[in-house]
Amino acid sequence: MNRPRIPEKLRQLPQRKPKEQPKAPPTAPAPPAENKELLAQRDRLLEKFTVMQADLGGAFYEMAIRDHVRLDVLTRKAAELQRVDAELLAVERLLEIERADAAGLCGSCGSPYGAADRFCPQCGNSLVPAKAAA
Numbered sequence: 001m002n003r004p005r006i007p008e009k010l011r012q013l014p015q016r017k018p019k020e021q022p023k024a025p026p027t028a029p030a031p032p033a034e035n036k037e038l039l040a041q042r043d044r045l046l047e048k049f050t051v052m053q054a055d056l057g058g059a060f061y062e063m064a065i066r067d068h069v070r071l072d073v074l075t076r077k078a079a080e081l082q083r084v085d086a087e088l089l090a091v092e093r094l095l096e097i098e099r100a101d102a103a104g105l106c107g108s109c110g111s112p113y114g115a116a117d118r119f120c121p122q123c124g125n126s127l128v129p130a131k132a133a134a
């Protein structure tokens, strides 16, 4: 008689309990009107920056293939681009500060940090106020 073999042990892996996911932080309330204005400004600047950056690249390309690179023109375009970039950065900073959980800006790198942060999330600078350390 040819009986089918049955595996000696049908091992069952112990069922793992699903790991509990850390609770997501409560969603921030809708931004106030002022914040919306900043967001719109940020989007405008971002778009402007993107367009200008492409324009700068295109200008350089056109000059390069004609073997006539005009550095003065490129430098002027780059300076304009830098100005927009700085504006964009300033708006982004404002937006970050307006976040409910931002407690202030890092004294070392200027990045916003949360009230619970002891070290700057950006550069690791200690955020313990100087007066408390003294």
Ligand SMILES: [Zn+2]
Residues within 6 Å of the ligand: 106, 107, 108, 109, 110, 111, 120, 121, 122, 123, 124, 125
């Ligand atoms: Zn920092």
